[in-house]
Amino acid sequence: MNLTNYVKQVSLEDFGWEFRHQAFWNKRLRTTGGRFFPKDGHLDFNPKIYETFGLETFRKIVRHELAHYHLYYQGKGYRHKDREFKELLKQVDGLRYAPGLPAKKLKLHYQCRNCCTDFYRQCRIDLKRYRCGRCKGELHLLK
Ligand SMILES: [Zn+2]
Ligand SMILES: [Zn+2]
Missing domain, CATH: 3.30.2010.10 (Metalloproteases ("zincins"), catalytic domain)
Structure with a gap:
């Protein structure tokens, strides 16, 4: 529009x-x-x-x-x-405040053991199933 x-x-x-x-x-x-x-x-x-x-x-x-x-x-x-x-x-009939957008809370920090790429996620991921998107290496949780 x-x-x-x-x-x-x-x-x-x-x-x-x-x-x-x-x-x-x-x-x-x-x-x-x-x-x-x-x-x-x-x-x-x-x-x-x-x-x-x-x-x-x-x-x-x-x-x-x-x-x-x-x-x-x-x-x-x-x-x-x-x-x-x-x-x-x-x-x-206007809005007093904008409706809240979902805040990005990407708290979990994963890293590839092989290429050290960082990944941030909101929820825990199944480390047996998910692999690094770049090299298919194994991920581990940093914090
Ligand atoms: Zn205003
Ligand atoms: Zn990797």
Whole structure:
């Protein structure tokens, strides 16, 4: 989808106000769903939120960022703690916080005995069945 056009559409349909700047996908956003940049008025959005939770949730995140955007240009309280921000967000049914993305907890560290390649896994793996992906060597658990 064309992200900027989508944001413009949500802005008109849900706020009745025009979005006049650009919106971009930003893969570097980790836990936040989006970001508003008062400096030049553009919005960044996290493609992982869209891929993981779908369009319905994503639209609520677009509303959240648009609430920052519109209040900022109207000279009103546009920060999370501001009363005007909270009220506008409630009116348009925006998300207060981005839904949590599964945190990467790759705690287990395995290593190949043969080529010393490191592997990180969330759960224990069966060392009798799994071999090194590079050289088929035997793996062992470091911690
Ligand atoms: Zn925000
Ligand atoms: Zn190996």
